[in-house]
Amino acid sequence: MKEETLLEVKNLKKHFNVRNGVLKAVDGINFAIKRGETFGLVGESGCGKSTAGRTIVKLYDATEGEVLFNGENIYKYKGQKLKKFNQQMQMVFQDPYASLNPRMTIENIIGEGIDIHGLASGKERKEQIYQLLQDVGLNSEHAGRFPHEFSGGQRQRIGIARALAIQPQFIVADEPISALDVSVQAQVVNLFKKLQRERDLTYLFIAHDLAMVKHISDRIGVMYLGKMMEITTSEKLYSHPLHPYTVSLLSAIPIPDPEVEKKRERIILQGEVPSPMNPPSGCPFRTRCPKAMAKCAESMPEMKEVEPGHFTACHLY
Numbered sequence: 001m002k003e004e005t006l007l008e009v010k011n012l013k014k015h016f017n018v019r020n021g022v023l024k025a026v027d028g029i030n031f032a033i034k035r036g037e038t039f040g041l042v043g044e045s046g047c048g049k050s051t052a053g054r055t056i057v058k059l060y061d062a063t064e065g066e067v068l069f070n071g072e073n074i075y076k077y078k079g080q081k082l083k084k085f086n087q088q089m090q091m092v093f094q095d096p097y098a099s100l101n102p103r104m105t106i107e108n109i110i111g112e113g114i115d116i117h118g119l120a121s122g123k124e125r126k127e128q129i130y131q132l133l134q135d136v137g138l139n140s141e142h143a144g145r146f147p148h149e150f151s152g153g154q155r156q157r158i159g160i161a162r163a164l165a166i167q168p169q170f171i172v173a174d175e176p177i178s179a180l181d182v183s184v185q186a187q188v189v190n191l192f193k194k195l196q197r198e199r200d201l202t203y204l205f206i207a208h209d210l211a212m213v214k215h216i217s218d219r220i221g222v223m224y225l226g227k228m229m230e231i232t233t234s235e236k237l238y239s240h241p242l243h244p245y246t247v248s249l250l251s252a253i254p255i256p257d258p259e260v261e262k263k264r265e266r267i268i269l270q271g272e273v274p275s276p277m278n279p280p281s282g283c284p285f286r287t288r289c290p291k292a293m294a295k296c297a298e299s300m301p302e303m304k305e306v307e308p309g310h311f312t313a314c315h316l317y
Contacts, residue, residue, distance in 0.1 A: 004034060004035045005034055005035070006034060006036075006069065006169065006170060006202050007032065007033040007056070007067065007069055007170060007204075008031075008032040008067070008068040009030060009031050009032070009052075009056065009065070009066075009067055009068075010066040010068065011030060011064065011065040012028070012029050012030075012052065012055060012056075012064075012065035012066075012067065013026055013028050013062065013063045013064040014026040014048075014052070014055045014060055014063050015027075015063045018277070020277065021277050021278075022277065023276050023277050024276050024277070024279065025051040025226055025276060026048045026051050026055060026226050027048070027226035027276075028064075028065070028226075028227070029052060029223070029226075029227065030228065030303065031221050031228065031231055033170075033202060033204060035169075035200075036196075036200055037202060037203075037218040037219065038203040038216055038217045038218050039203065039218070039219050039221065040206075040207065040213040040214075040216065040219070040221070041053070041204060041206045041207075041220075041221050041223060042206075042207060042210055042213050042220060042221070042222055042223070042249070043208065043223035043224055043249075044208065044224070046273065046276070047223045047225060048223055048225070048226040048276070049223050050174050050206055052206075052223070053091070053204060054091075054172075054174070055067075056089075056172060057089050057090075057091050057172050058074065058075075058082075059091070061075075069088065069170070074089075083117070087113075087166045087167070088168055088169045088170060089169070089170045089171075090113075090163035090164075090166065090168040090172075091163065091171070091172045091173075091174060092159050092160055092163050092172070092173045092174065092176045093159060093174055094174050094175040094176065094178055095179055096152050096155035096156040096158075096159055096179060096180075097147075097152070097155065097179070099159055100147040100159065101147070102147050104146070104147075105143065105144055106133070106143050106145055106146070106147070107126070107129050107143040109147070109158065110129045110132055110133070110143075110158070110161050110162050110165050111125055111129050111165070112162070112165075113162065113165045113166040114165050114166065116166075117166050119165075119166060119167075126143075128165070129165070130143065132161040132164055132165055133161060135164070135198075136158070136160050136191060136195075137157055137191060138154065138157055138158070138161075142154075142158075151184075152179060152180050152184070153181070153184035153188060156176060156177075156179075156188055157191065159176075160176075160188075160191065160192075160195070164199070167199075168201070169200075169201070169202060170201070170202045171202070171203050171204075172203075172204045172206070173192065173203055174206045175206055175207050176192075176205075176207075177189060177207070177209070177212060178207065178208065178209070185209075186212075189212060189215060189216050192216060193216060205217060210249060210250065210253055211253055213234070214234045214237075214238055218233065219231065219232065219234065220232065220233075220234050220237050222237075222243065222245065222246050222249070224245050224284060224285050225273065225274060225276055225279055225284040225285070226276055226279070226284070227284055227300070227313065228303065228313065229243045229245050229285065229312065230242060230243040230245075230246045230311065231310075231311045231312075232307075232309060232311065233309060233310075236307075236309070236310055238250065240310075242306055242312040242314065242316075242317060243285075243313070243314050244285070244289050244291050244316075245285045245289070246312075248267040248269050251267040252267075267290070269288045269290075271287055271288045273288075274287060280297070281297055281298070282295075282296050282297045282298050282299050282300055283296045283300055283301060283313075283314070283315070284300075291316060293315060295315050296315055300313070301313045301315045304317060
């Protein structure tokens with residue numbers, strides 16, 4: 001894997017104006033993704049990870065902050081430069097049912113990006129679409145069908161083929177396996193890994209299934225209530241988590257060994273997740289943290305490098 005940074009997120013914020021105030025979905029996160037790696041982004045439902053992914057690909061306008069892609073701030077792109085950037089970054093959506101147009105054939109769904117960017121036409125366009133279908137485990141006979149004729153796993157493969165059609169460098173995969181049967185999830189994850197090797201792709205892989213994220217990710221970031229709590233390699237996160245929130249998340253993963261499962265400590269967090277419209281002062285996790293101190297209410301801890309390559313935002317360190 002190359003050490004060159006492909007994507008850098010700096011103090012990214014996405015706030016939504018709602019009836020009763022401001023909802024702080026993403027509230028100042030920082031991380032970088034190296035070319036050719038998979039960065040996993042995990043956390044509970046509602047923590048802001050999907051909003052972060054959509055803001056990075058400019059489906060949402062950022063409230064504040066920068067996203068640097070190949071060293072350039074993408075939020076300054078306009079016109080042809082924005083169109084060219086859109087070809088470099090694509091998204092695979094969570095819901096394989098809602099993300100495909102039910103009125104379009106699979107050939108036209110995959111070919112839409114090819115047409116917009118003028119990458120091929122006629123026979124060459126058709127051949128590219130057929131090849132993409134084969135690359136994701138389908139075949140050319142599927143090209144003339146409609147989305148309702150496929151299973152959930154097949155539709156997600158079509159969504160992946162659509163993302164690959166314009167030859168991107170970077171793909172945001174927004175919980176791409178959460179709506180699929182367990183038997184299909186591993187197949188789709190293995191497909192992502194295969195395509196990454198073949199096409200030198202870089203992924204932001206968003207999920208709440210920690211076991212699956214470990215399987216695919218090189219590094220992992222843990223989010224809670226719009227904030228980044230911990231970033232490190234997948235091996236280090238699972239063997240030596242630092243932040244109390246990460247520790248509690250990992251304790252919820254079942255281990256397929258009855259003896260080990262009996263002996264290990266399971267951390268059950270007390271209370272409800274606070275509202276992102278009215279987050280607690282200081283560290284947002286302090287109201288549920290078993291190790292909270294008075295200092296935690298006074299200020300949000302800065303992200304520190306506690307060990308080489310292991311960052312956490314916690315007053316314990």
